[in-house]
Amino acid sequence: MPSIKHQIVTTWRNGDIDQLELPEPGVEILPGVRWGKFDDFFTPAFWVSRSWIDGDSSSHFEYTLGRSLREEIAACLLGGHGMPAEIGMAAFHRMRERGLLDGIRSVIEIENALIEPLTIGDRQVRYRYPHTKSRFLAEAMQKFNLEPAPIHSALELRNWLLSFSGIGPKTASWITRNVLHSDEVAILDIHIIRAGLLMGLFSQKHSVQRDYFDMEDRLVAFARAAGVSLSRFDSIIWCYMRQMHEMVMNALTALPNSLNRA
Amino acid sequence: MSGSGGGSGRISIGGGGGGGGDSSTDCGSLIVETTLNSPVSAVVSLLKKDDRLTVEIQVGASGINSLVAKRGGQIAGSLTPPSLITILNCIQGGFQYVAIVLNDVTGGVVRVRIQAP
Numbered sequence: 001m002p003s004i005k006h007q008i009v010t011t012w013r014n015g016d017i018d019q020l021e022l023p024e025p026g027v028e029i030l031p032g033v034r035w036g037k038f039d040d041f042f043t044p045a046f047w048v049s050r051s052w053i054d055g056d057s058s059s060h061f062e063y064t065l066g067r068s069l070r071e072e073i074a075a076c077l078l079g080g081h082g083m084p085a086e087i088g089m090a091a092f093h094r095m096r097e098r099g100l101l102d103g104i105r106s107v108i109e110i111e112n113a114l115i116e117p118l119t120i121g122d123r124q125v126r127y128r129y130p131h132t133k134s135r136f137l138a139e140a141m142q143k144f145n146l147e148p149a150p151i152h153s154a155l156e157l158r159n160w161l162l163s164f165s166g167i168g169p170k171t172a173s174w175i176t177r178n179v180l181h182s183d184e185v186a187i188l189d190i191h192i193i194r195a196g197l198l199m200g201l202f203s204q205k206h207s208v209q210r211d212y213f214d215m216e217d218r219l220v221a222f223a224r225a226a227g228v229s230l231s232r233f234d235s236i237i238w239c240y241m242r243q244m245h246e247m248v249m250n251a252l253t254a255l256p257n258s259l260n261r262a
Numbered sequence: 263m264s265g266s267g268g269g270s271g272r273i274s275i276g277g278g279g280g281g282g283g284d285s286s287t288d289c290g291s292l293i294v295e296t297t298l299n300s301p302v303s304a305v306v307s308l309l310k311k312d313d314r315l316t317v318e319i320q321v322g323a324s325g326i327n328s329l330v331a332k333r334g335g336q337i338a339g340s341l342t343p344p345s346l347i348t349i350l351n352c353i354q355g356g357f358q359y360v361a362i363v364l365n366d367v368t369g370g371v372v373r374v375r376i377q378a379p
Contacts, residue, residue, distance in 0.1 A: 246354065251324075
């Protein structure tokens with residue numbers, strides 16, 4: 001029987017040495033995707049080892065924004081689209097504090113509240129797209145009042161959310177993950193897509209608009225093969241990719257055929 | 263790759279976490295105990311307790327980086343501490359760190375403490 005070789009990750013935890021065995025770098029985690037070295041940034045082995053090293057105590061995993069599905073829908077609808085996070089959250093908190101998330105308030109009431117400048121620290125800032133977002137939010141809250149949310153199934157919940165105006169696969173998955181902590185849906189934002197490219201999980205030919213669910217399938221399969229929950233992976237990858245921006249961009253530049261990269 | 267969209271699609275709450283870091287991190291006071299990974303035996307065999315190794319971001323030929331500890335310009339091993347991002351950001355911001363060997367190296371795991379020189 002051939003001996004199985006491993007790469008061994010060690011860490012210092014709680015006053016003792018802890019070790020994790022991972023397959024050798026050349027072994028495929030999925031067809032065409034190799035584990036890579038765990039100490040090389042952005043390889044599959046790197047992400048698995050980071051998940052293990054950072055452990056359960058990490059605040060990577062605190063991602064819920066609201067106190068209920070209704071609030072999560074509102075928070076996610078009001079954020080994203082390149083908007084600074086604090087502005088989206090400030091808008092959400094104003095809606096909540098003023099009782100504008102009951103599904104009864106009119107588009108105009110919500111829009112007026114979004115048009116008023118928001119206070120972020122000591123700055124007054126304006127919310128982008130108050131007209132469009134107020135319509136989406138009012139419709140979403142009304143729909144929430146009228147239809148039972150299928151919270152028994154992550155995929156059914158996501159499909160239901162996809163029927164909301166202004167909610168696409170990424171936002172629907174974001175809400176679903178936040179509320180159900182699901183490992184069946186992926187939030188394919190720019191950071192996750194770049195991580196997928198660097199791991200060889202996604203190719204330059206993938207388009208998130210056209211191939212969202214195919215790309216999601218690959219990410220789900222990757223997490224299962226690695227033995228780590230997708231929601232945990234997602235939080236870690238997103239956190240690291242966002243904060244290692246310069247290295248990420250350098251690594252993407254070095255990819256073959258990187259002219260049209262993410 | 264096309265159509266990846268603009269924003270992050272989510273909101274960061276709860277700070278950088280175990281692996282994270284943020285702009286408020288005091289790079290100068292950072293002290294982390296960790297182990298030397300992927301040890302290079304020819305270099306590690308020369309290490310003694312209290313040796314001071316330089317900590318550097320190593321750029322590979324394929325653009326992929328790692329954080330390494332060096333002795334006399336030679337890589338002794340990689341560093342994968344819980345506060346990896348914080349250290350990387352501090353190094354990129356101009357801070358320097360050393361990894362001080364904490365134990366006698368007799369073929370086992372090498373423990374180091376990363377700190378400002």
